[in-house]
Amino acid sequence: MAFAQSLPENGKVITIEKFKNFADIARRNFKRNKLDEKIDLLEGDAFEILGKLKGREQFDFIFIDGNKEKYRHYMEVSIPLLSPGGIIAVDDCFFHGDALNVSPITEKGKGSKEALNFSATLSGWIRIALPISNGILLLTRE
Numbered sequence: 001m002a003f004a005q006s007l008p009e010n011g012k013v014i015t016i017e018k019f020k021n022f023a024d025i026a027r028r029n030f031k032r033n034k035l036d037e038k039i040d041l042l043e044g045d046a047f048e049i050l051g052k053l054k055g056r057e058q059f060d061f062i063f064i065d066g067n068k069e070k071y072r073h074y075m076e077v078s079i080p081l082l083s084p085g086g087i088i089a090v091d092d093c094f095f096h097g098d099a100l101n102v103s104p105i106t107e108k109g110k111g112s113k114e115a116l117n118f119s120a121t122l123s124g125w126i127r128i129a130l131p132i133s134n135g136i137l138l139l140t141r142e
């Protein structure tokens, strides 16, 4: 909703939620806050839906924040969806510091570490991991 509130008149947020109960709550909140016209919620698994958007949509800003075990895959499928000059933000990239362990203890920490390592292999990209809260990894093409 914060993203939707900052958009210009013709801007749109597309968000993905796998679980129906959360999707219903989110849709209710969008309506209550008069943002339902600005936000499209696509219900289903993010990896599948992102794959289907390829070649059909381009996004100026892609915010990845859920199912950290699959972060690397989400980053890979997001890259072709990013418009020139666009930014990918990966939330909680340090996952309580676990992603910085040589061998992360949690699966989420492992997923976040894989995302950080993957970002380091991307040539032609500018990337920065901001030490805010659990960390936010920002990526944009050079």
Ligand SMILES: C[S@@+](CC[C@H](N)C(=O)[O-])C[C@H]1O[C@@H](n2cnc3c(N)ncnc32)[C@H](O)[C@@H]1O
Binding pocket: 016, 017, 018, 019, 022, 044, 045, 046, 047, 065, 066, 067
């Ligand atoms: C950390 S929350 C996102 C919070 C949101 N960014 C916000 O600030 O309000 C992660 C969300 O991703 C959803 N989720 C988990 N696995 C998913 C998947 N495979 N595909 C789509 N959504 C998923 C969870 O149900 C949860 O609602």
